[in-house]
Amino acid sequence: MSTRLTVQRLGAQGDGIADTPRGPVFVPFALPGETVTAAINKDRADLIAVIEASPQRVEPTCRHFGTCGGCELQHLEEGAYRTFKRETVVTALRQRSLDVDVEGLIACPPASRRRVTWTALRTEAGMQLGYRKALSHEIVDIEEDPIAVPAIEGAIDLVRELAGVVCATHDAFRLAISATASGLDIAVSGAGEMSAARRQKATQFAIAKRLARLSFEGEIVVEPQKPQILIDDIAVNLPPGGFLQAVEVAELAMADLVTAHLRKAKKVADLFAGIGTFALRLARHSSVHAVEGEAAALAALDRAFRHAAGLKTITSERRDLARRPLTWKELNGFDGLVFDPPRAGAEDQARQIARSDIRYVAAVSCNPATLARDLSILVEGGYRLISVTPIDQFLWSHHVEAVALLEKPKKRR
Incomplete structure (x- = not known):
């Protein structure tokens, strides 16, 4: 059942907040001043339609915005953002x-993230790869990622294929991808036990696709080139799964x-x-x-x-x-x-x-x-x-x- 709401302000997590007799209701993807219809569940609501849009609303950059939980504010004008x-x-x-x-x-700017973490899950329809929906375990299978540098966004299909190679679990698992001067560095975690046959296949895949490195639970599977970044023109070799400013x-x-x-x-x-x-x-x-x-x-x-x-x-x-x-x-x-x-x-x-x-x-x-x-x-x-x-x-x-x-x-x- 839908309810008509007027959004008063943005919350700290980027959700629109509508004040109601029952208390504040958080409406993801809604903006201050908007009149919306939404399905309320306790203090949160799923946006159904925007009846009166804010002048600060802009067209989102990514086709997945509104379902994917990776971004909350693509629809907000830059100055207000x-x-x-x-x-x-x-x-x-x-x-x-x-x-x-x-x-x-x-x-x-957009297309500037040199480090992202995607979640993968094997399903009957194939391997899903992307970000989870907000407050959900469901994965949005992505076809684009406009926050990522081109080297990463252009590798979505490659990483999805790699996920299929390394997957030995029915659960979701994570792949952290860093774009380095030497190529892509991919660290896999939670994908299940890596058998000798699976390791060999993953190694062949990484070499064929010219990955700089593939690691599994912090252990290097194969490293054709040491993943390297520059800090003030000083070469630094990234450790497997190591932290890198995004x-x-x-x-x-x-x-x-x-x-x-x-x-x-x-x-x-x-x-x-x-x-x-x-x-x-x-x-x-x-x-x-x-x-x-x-x-x-x-x-x-x-x-x-x-x-x-x-x-x-x-x-x-x-x-x-x-x-x-x-x-x-x-x-x-x-x-x-x-x-x-x-x-x-x-x-x-x-x-x-x-x-x-x-x-x-x-x-x-x-x-x-x-x-x-x-x-x-x-x-x-x-x-x-x-x-x-x-x-x-x-x-x-x-x-x-x-x-x-x-x-x-x-x-x-």
Whole structure:
């Protein structure tokens, strides 16, 4: 049964929100000011038709929009879209009583994602490949992916065929695809047991299709070429399934902000350093101590440093910073610091940073809520919040990256 609703605003997840006598109802793909008909199920509704459209509504780029759960905001005009993303950061900071002017959103273009993860499932009709529907286990079988770089979007049929080769399960499984300078790097997880015959067939397929690497549950199946990316013109070999910033232009924007802020620092700590996204750039001007929990990422960073020219020293330490953060006494040996934690943030580490004497701090986050929490800890510890810049790395979704820059006054002796 359909109900007529008027949408008042956008929610934090990008859904339209209609206020009703029973409370707010979330309507995916609806925009503020629109009158719609929708089928309500508790506090959510499936959009049936738009009766009166918002002037901010535009034609979606992708044919799968509205069923696929990969994007939420393709239908929103660009100016309003940028405002929404910036306001996500503004709201998170305001909720923590943080007073700072938030910069305008640094945008990313379509066809710029160099890392995507698709889900595959074998069905009676064949192998499905794509993204799940929102709040559903159902997979939307994609024919295009306009957020992805051409090398990935053009490989949809290839990856679907590969999924059929490696699949040994009735369950859905995942394929993470990264576009590198050496070719596509594909990491498979959850596809079932890899028998000797299946491994041989997958190896032959990867070689025939000129993949740079195929890995299975973190183990390399075949690697005709080491998947390589450039960080500030320094070659880095990606570990199997290793983390890579999704959009290169977004990474450059983040790196520019961080390196400019820490340029005066002679000794820098890079926490949650990964493969060296910041460390390798910072080492142009400062000695860097990189701390990371993943051994493979640290090994890739160390190898890149040893083969690069013109860098100052980079030392590395494997350490689970969520369980054992660097103490304020350890941190006092540095005058600059950058940290880029997972979505959960770095609350315990932030408390140690707040107690330290480090002069310049850059905080990078893909979660405005946990970023705001960690920044409030630093501000309470005496840091001054200089700027916060939102950066779009997850096009047409509600997710937004942000870089915050802080400084602590020198202690008087």
